[in-house]
Structures are given as C-alpha cells and as structure tokens.
Amino acid sequence: MKNAVNDGVWSGRWVAERLGVELVGDERLPALLGLALRRNPKRAHLLVSNVLGKHVPQSPSVIYGHGFCLGRRVRELLGASEAASAVVLGYAETATGLGHCVADGLGPAPYLHSTRRPVAGVARAGGFEESHSHATSHLLLPEDPTLLAGDGPLILVDDEFSTGNTILNTIRDLHERHPRRRYVVVALVDMRSTEDTSRLQRFAAGIGAQVDVIAAASGAVLLPRNVLEKGQQLVARHEAVQQTYERAPEHRGRVARLDLRWPGGLPDGGRHGFTQAHRNRLEAALPAMAARIAAALPHDSGRVLVLGFEELMYAPLRLAGELERLVPAEVCFSTTTRSPVLALDDPGYAIRTRLAFPAHDDPADGPGERYAYNVAGGGFDSVVAVVDSAADTPALHAPDGLAARLAAHAPHVLLTVVPSYVPESPLPESPVPESPLPESPVPESDSPVPEPTHVPERPAMLPEPLRGPAFSSYPPDEVGWLLQDLSDVTLEAPTEEREEAIQSGGAHYAESLPVEYQPSEEYQELFHAALDASTLRLARAVAVVTETVIAERSPRPVLVSLARAGTPVGVLMRRWARFRHGLELPHYAVSIVRGRGIDTNALRWLAAHHDPQDIVFVDGWTGKGAITRELAEAIGEFEAKEGVTGIDPEIAVLADPGSCVRTYGTREDFLIPSACLNSTVSGLISRTVLRADLVGPDDFHGAKFYRGLAAADVSVAFLDAVSARFSEVCDGVGTEVRELTAEDRTPTWAGWRAVERISEDYGIHDVNLVKPGVGETTRVLLRRVPWKILARTGAGADLDHVRLLAAQRGVVVEEVGDLPYTCVGLIHPKYTRGATGADGRAVNA
Missing domain, CATH: 3.30.1330.30 (Ribosomal protein L30/S12)
Incomplete structure (x- = not known):
C-alpha cells in the first residue's frame, strides 16, 4: 500500500461514487481532503485531512507550515496591537496540534486546548458539547484561571468548520463567563452552508461581538437525503470482509525504549495552557531531544514515522520536524485516534489500513478500541511512538497493545514517553509505572537527566454516555444515557412475585424489572387519542418550564433527566431551547432509586464535564414528592463527600400537582401521554436497575434496551407531535412566564x-x-x-x-x-x- 496522498488519485473518490457525495468549492479542496466512512451513527462520512497529521501520515514541515501560516493570517487580520492580547483555543482531539501551530504563527500567543481527559485537582474554566462527535464533551482546564478571563481576541481553532454548532456552543459558554469584543474562528477547511454562515452572523450580532473566519480553503459537501442509511450499510458490508492489517505477521520488530530527557516541569502540550516561557524552553530543548532519536534509529531507516498519541500532537510533531532536518530518511507524522472509521485498501479511499488496540491511557477516556490509520502497509522501516506518561500503562505493552501492533508492521519501534504535565495539586502522588522495554543505546549527553516524573492519582475514568441507536431509539444528539447496558441480563419477574418480594422486604424494587406491559389495540388507540388531545397543552408546559429554567437557573443549562419518565421531557425541553433560542443544550439521563439515592458515579461524570451550577434535574411530574426529597438528600451527601458545590437539587417538571417544586410548567394534574406507556414511549429503555451483583462501586446504574419492541415504539412520534405545536405557543409564553416568575411558588407540599x-x-x-x-x-x-x-x-x-x-x-x-x-x-x-x-x-x- 502506498500513502494515500501520493497515489495520484483523489482519496475521496470511492465514497463519492458510492454515496453520491459531492465535494464542491476551492480548487485546493481535493488536495487537502479525502473521504472515508465513519463507524458512527451520527454521521456517515468523514472528511480526512491530508495536512492535519491525524489520520494520514504527512511531512511534519507540511503539517506545521499549514498551521503556522494560518496564524500569520490571523496576525494580519488583527494587527500587532490586538494580536499581542490574543489567546488561542484549540479543539480536542484532532486540532490540539493545529491550534498550537496557529498560536506559534500568531505571535506567538498563549495557547490552551480543550480536553476529554479530566484531571483531578484542576478546576474547570468552561466546557461545551460537540454534538456530532463520537465523544461529545469538552473540558477547559487551564492551570492559570485568568487565561480565558481577558478581553482580548479569542482565536478558536478546529480542523474543519462544518456547521458551526461547536463554535457557537464554545463562544456562548465562554462569553457568558468572560464577554469580549472579538473572536476569530480558524480552520483548515470551511465547509459551512449559507444558512450556517448566516446563523453565525446573527449570533455574533446578538451578543454584540465581532466573529471573523479564516480558513485555508472553503467549500461544501453535498449529501443525498439517505446518506446516513447508505453509509451504515456500506460500513456493515465492508467491515465484515475488509483486511485491515490487524493480523500480526510471523516476525515481529524490536521495541526499544528511549529517554528523551524531557525538561522537568515543561508542559507536554496545551491541556493546561502553554505560555511564551514554555515555548522558549521547548525550542531550546528540541534539538538535543531530536538528536537522541536520530542516534537511536537504525542507519538503514529509509522511511520513518513519528506517531503521536490522541491529544498529544504538538510535542511529537515538533520532534518530527527537528528529526526531518537531521536525518536523510523520509520522515512522516501522524497520531493515534479514538475515531472509529472503516478501513478500505483502495487508492480512492482515504483510510487504507487500520491498526486497532485497547485504550491504554490512565484514566482512559472511555473503554474500547483506539486506532492508528494508514500505518500498516505504509512501508515504514522505523516507528517512533511518542506517548505521555499517563498512557504508559500495562495495556500499552500488552500482547494486543499499541507497541505490539506497531512491531508487527515495522522492523524497529522506538517508544519514548513525555511526562504528563499536571498542575500542582493537593492530591497524593504515585510514581509512573516502569516499563519492561529495554533502553535504546544512545550517545551520552551533557544534558542533565530530570528526576523521575510523578503523576497525581486520579479516580477511575467512567465511560462516555450511551446513545442511540446502539442504546435507545432516540437520535444520538437528543440524550446521552449515563447508564450501563444490561440488555443481555434476564431481570424480569411476574408482577405478583415482584410485589410480594418488595413488600416483604426480601428485595428492593430496583433489583428486578416488571414484564413490559404490551398494550392492547384498544389501549393504543386511547394513547393516540390522548396525545392528539393534549399536544398543545404539553407544548405550552414544555415552553413554560424551559423558559423558567433559562431565566432563573442558568442561561445555558445542562439538562439531567431522571430516567426514564423524565427523559422524554428533557428531550422536549432541549428541542424548545433549540427552537426558540438556537441553543444546543447538553442532555443526559441518570438513575435515581427511591431509598438508595441518585447514581453518584453519574454525578461525578457530570461534575467533571460541566459546571455544577448549570446542572438542572428534569422529571415528568411530581406525586407526593418522595423523589424530590430523595434527590435533595442525595445531592447534599454527594457535595459533602466529593467537595463539589453548586448543584441545585430542585427538579424542574412539566406538572407539579403535589406542589413539591418551584420550577414547573403547570400545577394541574393532567394526562401526560408518556405516562400511558412504558419503554415504548421512553426510547425503548427499561426502568433503571441497581443490584449489587450487576452494578459495582465504580459502575453506572443499569438499564435494558428493548430492541425487540421496535415495532410498537412511539417514542420519537410522541416527541415530534409535541414539538410540532411549539410555534403555536410562542406568542403567549413570555407573558405567562413573567406572570409565573412573579408569583409566590414556594412548595406547600x-x-x-x-x-x-x-x-x-x-x-x-x-x-x-x-x-x-x-x-x-x-x-x-x-x-x-x-x-x-x-x-x-x-x-x-x-x-x-x-x-x-x-x-x-x-x-x-x-x-x-x-x-x-x-x-x-x-x-x-x-x-x-x-x-x-x-x-x-x-x-x-
């Protein structure tokens, strides 16, 4: 296999022909981009950059040059005076290195990138959602809390600018905290539609700020209406038969370990901020570190790959650039990634081969596979794998780990570990585990060897939320379930047996599930009649409760519905916020169990990924208020134990007939049609389960996905019926909310x-x-x-x-x-x- 960039064939042709996708715009686009198929239910295609250094191995000077030139263009736009006060923010994971290169070209300027790796002891300075991604939540964790607090221009850097949703979410979140007059959005390619461009302009006018856009090229991807379905079918067909070079040859290469002698205390990237002082230290140390790599490489290496690790892109890119100047070999650069993509060995396809290996960072941001694309079959004589110390774990060195995967396809693998920079923290320290790999022989250097790096212990990393269609029948952007999937476990019991066990004290109601009631034809007709009669009433209640939340609780709330009855309400509130305000609110579903409290692991995940003060719990209705009391008590205990503050335990509900809460759409006791059914109106998800033999101390509570009931599912139909009436309640909702917020809404119980x-x-x-x-x-x-x-x-x-x-x-x-x-x-x-x-x-x- 040749490198896809050098085959002389556009690496997007295969997808374009089979999906009916068309790439239009600047003449440079085909040279910058290829196309591949995502193994992701949210989008069918993937734009694969040839100059980003993520999926396609490329010359490090080419990669760095594109980012640096974009930074120079920003400097020209701003002028020297404004550029001097600018801060650059890059997006994890693909643009962490690109953003750093832009910061170099701009000034250089202070740099920070978002991250999906929580770091114990480091406070959040913000966060936002990337709804189309396979992993949506971004954290901002600057060591200096004032880094994003200035009023100079903020430069936002991503690899591609497709719809603008992620940019809007970021600016909205940060502008509410630290308003500023100017933002500049930078990307390798701008692929927005005319409507997307107009939306950004309206948004900028609404917040009273100037938002400029700079891109190396612009255009659009024209997609047929059924592209997602066709893409999923293609992936399923080719995934089953495609050779992806994951089977190891009989002979393995040698894996050796090299100490770079990374300067002590120098950040490995922009996760916690990278200043001019850091940049000066790195520039001074790069030549010696690159020389150590060059000396450790076999003399006959004609083609060398420097492979970075997920968010760790900039440091290995700069090392590769220095190595490119030192050795006669052809040097390329790329990194591992979490993005699941179909591999297909065809010159007209951008992802020719795939190496899959288990996640090996600690804490791994979600379990499962990680990938290195276009490495196998790339003709590399040597691979220099650069990881941070948080990723230097036993999983890295396991028989199916990254080191072994690389050694199966390259005669020489050189592993070097950059210390994971962690700001000073009161948490206890633990040494980085030693690796069994031999030290590669290199010439002695006069540079001092730093003391062994210590990294604070971190809590176990919880997985990303479950999303449809893999879990639930809701679209993936409607809700993320902070649950574990127990679909393969038999939990149902006859109703009378469950009742006897529950009332006798022999079992808790959350330890089993009732057999799902299957409604008769007469009852289904009743449901649809009730839905037809109540949609306008429901739409008004959704509008009132959502507007009240935005006015009183948070301008950009994080909706956390109580699974499962609260989840349809959370989806409807999210839809109203998007319909009325253009807001893309994060929405998660969590488990709360009467007598046992809320899922504390879900709370830990939420507190790590979002500002606790933005969390708003959502449910369908109140009865006697037992869950309201349960939640208040559980939040108090959680905050006292975890040291987290600011979570408001009061639930927002559609209907509050029991007068238990202050935030509601109505206090009338009326039929909410979602109460008429069980899972078939709640995304085909069961009630939540909490049982000691199934749910461990570090697990989310469980639930089942009843895929077999899909034929009877009305979950999305219910949501669509209510959403369709939103326009009819727009005119009066403002007055209704103002009157409501002026009332005494103190719960009377x-x-x-x-x-x-x-x-x-x-x-x-x-x-x-x-x-x-x-x-x-x-x-x-x-x-x-x-x-x-x-x-x-x-x-x-x-x-x-x-x-x-x-x-x-x-x-x-x-x-x-x-x-x-x-x-x-x-x-x-x-x-x-x-x-x-x-x-x-x-x-x-």
Missing part, C-alpha cells in the same frame, strides 16, 4: 399531606403504596398490583386510559369528592404484615 390522610383513611401503613396523580396511577396499573383507584368526582377524559386499564385488571375505580389530585392509585397491601383494609379486617388473612 399539599400532596404529601393528602397522601398521609389517604393512608390513614384506607389503613395503609406504608405511604409508598399510595401513588398520587395521573402519571403515578398509570404506573400502578402497568407495573404493580393495584388495589383501588381513587378518582376525583367529575374527572373527565384525562382518566379514560385509567378507567380502561382498571377494567382490564378488575380494579375498582372509586370516586372521591375532595381529592387534590385527578386520581390516586393504591397498591395492594396484601403482602404487608398486619395490613388491614378500610373495614379493619386483615387484608392478608
């Missing part, structure tokens, strides 16, 4: 008092067996063993589905005159020892 009274009147000694409100009553009929339904006298169509379910299960519906809710469901207390009915006789006699 009237619902709790009503439940206590009902418990006493009906001889139920456990208030958890009393489920008030239309939503909770529906759950009783679907998932528990109902005893009676109490309906407020005169309740109308909101209870049609309750009456139908009650009739099907032989449950009495009793009308009550002074009921504060539309209805209340009573769970049969026959398994509770000593329980008595309303007539005083023992129920379980």
Whole structure:
C-alpha cells in the first residue's frame, strides 16, 4: 500500500461514487481532503485531512507550515496591537496540534486546548458539547484561571468548520463567563452552508461581538437525503470482509525504549495552557531531544514515522520536524485516534489500513478500541511512538497493545514517553509505572537527566454516555444515557412475585424489572387519542418550564433527566431551547432509586464535564414528592463527600400537582401521554436497575434496551407531535412566564399531606403504596398490583386510559369528592404484615 496522498488519485473518490457525495468549492479542496466512512451513527462520512497529521501520515514541515501560516493570517487580520492580547483555543482531539501551530504563527500567543481527559485537582474554566462527535464533551482546564478571563481576541481553532454548532456552543459558554469584543474562528477547511454562515452572523450580532473566519480553503459537501442509511450499510458490508492489517505477521520488530530527557516541569502540550516561557524552553530543548532519536534509529531507516498519541500532537510533531532536518530518511507524522472509521485498501479511499488496540491511557477516556490509520502497509522501516506518561500503562505493552501492533508492521519501534504535565495539586502522588522495554543505546549527553516524573492519582475514568441507536431509539444528539447496558441480563419477574418480594422486604424494587406491559389495540388507540388531545397543552408546559429554567437557573443549562419518565421531557425541553433560542443544550439521563439515592458515579461524570451550577434535574411530574426529597438528600451527601458545590437539587417538571417544586410548567394534574406507556414511549429503555451483583462501586446504574419492541415504539412520534405545536405557543409564553416568575411558588407540599390522610383513611401503613396523580396511577396499573383507584368526582377524559386499564385488571375505580389530585392509585397491601383494609379486617388473612 502506498500513502494515500501520493497515489495520484483523489482519496475521496470511492465514497463519492458510492454515496453520491459531492465535494464542491476551492480548487485546493481535493488536495487537502479525502473521504472515508465513519463507524458512527451520527454521521456517515468523514472528511480526512491530508495536512492535519491525524489520520494520514504527512511531512511534519507540511503539517506545521499549514498551521503556522494560518496564524500569520490571523496576525494580519488583527494587527500587532490586538494580536499581542490574543489567546488561542484549540479543539480536542484532532486540532490540539493545529491550534498550537496557529498560536506559534500568531505571535506567538498563549495557547490552551480543550480536553476529554479530566484531571483531578484542576478546576474547570468552561466546557461545551460537540454534538456530532463520537465523544461529545469538552473540558477547559487551564492551570492559570485568568487565561480565558481577558478581553482580548479569542482565536478558536478546529480542523474543519462544518456547521458551526461547536463554535457557537464554545463562544456562548465562554462569553457568558468572560464577554469580549472579538473572536476569530480558524480552520483548515470551511465547509459551512449559507444558512450556517448566516446563523453565525446573527449570533455574533446578538451578543454584540465581532466573529471573523479564516480558513485555508472553503467549500461544501453535498449529501443525498439517505446518506446516513447508505453509509451504515456500506460500513456493515465492508467491515465484515475488509483486511485491515490487524493480523500480526510471523516476525515481529524490536521495541526499544528511549529517554528523551524531557525538561522537568515543561508542559507536554496545551491541556493546561502553554505560555511564551514554555515555548522558549521547548525550542531550546528540541534539538538535543531530536538528536537522541536520530542516534537511536537504525542507519538503514529509509522511511520513518513519528506517531503521536490522541491529544498529544504538538510535542511529537515538533520532534518530527527537528528529526526531518537531521536525518536523510523520509520522515512522516501522524497520531493515534479514538475515531472509529472503516478501513478500505483502495487508492480512492482515504483510510487504507487500520491498526486497532485497547485504550491504554490512565484514566482512559472511555473503554474500547483506539486506532492508528494508514500505518500498516505504509512501508515504514522505523516507528517512533511518542506517548505521555499517563498512557504508559500495562495495556500499552500488552500482547494486543499499541507497541505490539506497531512491531508487527515495522522492523524497529522506538517508544519514548513525555511526562504528563499536571498542575500542582493537593492530591497524593504515585510514581509512573516502569516499563519492561529495554533502553535504546544512545550517545551520552551533557544534558542533565530530570528526576523521575510523578503523576497525581486520579479516580477511575467512567465511560462516555450511551446513545442511540446502539442504546435507545432516540437520535444520538437528543440524550446521552449515563447508564450501563444490561440488555443481555434476564431481570424480569411476574408482577405478583415482584410485589410480594418488595413488600416483604426480601428485595428492593430496583433489583428486578416488571414484564413490559404490551398494550392492547384498544389501549393504543386511547394513547393516540390522548396525545392528539393534549399536544398543545404539553407544548405550552414544555415552553413554560424551559423558559423558567433559562431565566432563573442558568442561561445555558445542562439538562439531567431522571430516567426514564423524565427523559422524554428533557428531550422536549432541549428541542424548545433549540427552537426558540438556537441553543444546543447538553442532555443526559441518570438513575435515581427511591431509598438508595441518585447514581453518584453519574454525578461525578457530570461534575467533571460541566459546571455544577448549570446542572438542572428534569422529571415528568411530581406525586407526593418522595423523589424530590430523595434527590435533595442525595445531592447534599454527594457535595459533602466529593467537595463539589453548586448543584441545585430542585427538579424542574412539566406538572407539579403535589406542589413539591418551584420550577414547573403547570400545577394541574393532567394526562401526560408518556405516562400511558412504558419503554415504548421512553426510547425503548427499561426502568433503571441497581443490584449489587450487576452494578459495582465504580459502575453506572443499569438499564435494558428493548430492541425487540421496535415495532410498537412511539417514542420519537410522541416527541415530534409535541414539538410540532411549539410555534403555536410562542406568542403567549413570555407573558405567562413573567406572570409565573412573579408569583409566590414556594412548595406547600399539599400532596404529601393528602397522601398521609389517604393512608390513614384506607389503613395503609406504608405511604409508598399510595401513588398520587395521573402519571403515578398509570404506573400502578402497568407495573404493580393495584388495589383501588381513587378518582376525583367529575374527572373527565384525562382518566379514560385509567378507567380502561382498571377494567382490564378488575380494579375498582372509586370516586372521591375532595381529592387534590385527578386520581390516586393504591397498591395492594396484601403482602404487608398486619395490613388491614378500610373495614379493619386483615387484608392478608
């Protein structure tokens, strides 16, 4: 296999012909870009840069030159005075090196790149979402908290500028914290549509700032309507048969270890900021470090690859550039990546080969595979692998690890480790593990050898959120599930058996699942009728609660829905924010279990990736307020234990008939159609599960994805029906919210008092067996063993589905005159020892 850049064939031809994709724009685009197919449900195609140094090995001088020239163009745009106060921000993972090169050309200027690797003891200075990515959350972790606080120009650097959503999310987040007059967006290619360009202009005008764009080339990718489906089919077909050079040859190359003698205390990149003082130290040390590499390479190396590691791009790129000047061999540079891409050995395809290996950084940002593309079959005599010390773990040296994968395809592999820079931290230190690899013989140097590097211990890294269609039927950008997938575990039990175990104390309700209720044709018709009748009412409630959250809680909230009933509401709130304000709000679903609290690992993930003050918990409705109290207690315990502050435990709900919260769309107890069904209106996700043998101390709570119920799924249809009515409630929602926010909304807990009274009147000694409100009553009929339904006298169509379910299960519906809710469901207390009915006789006699 030749390098895709040098084959004389456009490396996007294969995808263009099979998907009907067209690349239009500047004449330079084909030289800068190829095309490949993503193994990613969010996008079909991948623009593969030939000059970025990520997927395609390229001359380091070419890579550095493109970034440096872009920096020079920014300097010309700003002028010397403004350039002197500019700060450059690059995007992880692909643009960390590009952004650093732009910073060099600009001034040089202070540089910071976003990261997906949380670092214990380093406070967040911001964060944002990249919704189309396979891993969406970015952290900003500058060592100097004032780095982003100035009012000079902020330069945002990414490899490609496709829609502008990520840029908008970044500017919005940072502008709210530290407003400034000017932003400059820099990319190798600008592929935005006319509408995307206009949207950025409107956004800039709205915040009163100037936003300029600089790119090496511009154009557009024209996609057919069914491109995602066709792309997924192509990936499935070729992934099964394509040779990707992952099978090791019989003879392996030698792996040796080289000490670069990296200057002590010098940052390995811009994760925590890189200043002019850092730059001066690096420039002074580069020649000696490159000379050590050159001396360690075999003399007959005609083609050498310097391979960086994920976000660690700039340091190995600069080493490669120095090496290119020192040795007669052809030197190329690229890095490993987390991006899953189909490999196909065709001259018209950009990703010719793939090496896959387990994640080996500590903490690994999510489990699973990592990749090196276009390395196997590239004709490299030697590979210089440069990793940071956080990645120098046993997994790196395992039989299926990166070192072994490289040695299977290159006669000589040289491994060098750059110390992972961690700002001073009060956390305890632990030494970097020693590697079994031999030290490569190199000439002695007069440079002092730094003391062994120590890295603070970090908590175990939690995986990225689960997303559809792999988990749930929701589109991937609608919600990320902070759960573990237990779809292959049998958890269901007959309703009566579960009820007996729960009420006898033999099991907790979260340790098993009820058998999913499959609605009759009559009941499904009732659901659709209820949906048709309530969409406008629902749309208004969604608008009111979302506007209240934005006005009172956070201008850019992070929605955290309580799985699973709260998740459709969270999706609708996210859709309203996008419809009304152009906001792309992050949305996650987490588990909370009555009596056991919220998933603390999910909270740790959220606190590491977002500002805790932006977190807003979301649910569908309140009953008696048990979950509201549970959440407040759990958040208090979490903050005291973890040292995290600022999380508001109050839930935002569509309906608050129990008067338990201050943030709601309405306090009426009406039918929310998503309460009518189980998983088939909640993304095909089960109730959450918490069981000691399945959920360890470092795991998210679990849930199941019922793929087999897809034919009955109405989850997206429900969301679309409500969203379609948003335009009809726009005019009045502002006035309604202003009136609501002016009211005294202090919770009265009237619902709790009503439940206590009902418990006493009906001889139920456990208030958890009393489920008030239309939503909770529906759950009783679907998932528990109902005893009676109490309906407020005169309740109308909101209870049609309750009456139908009650009739099907032989449950009495009793009308009550002074009921504060539309209805209340009573769970049969026959398994509770000593329980008595309303007539005083023992129920379980």
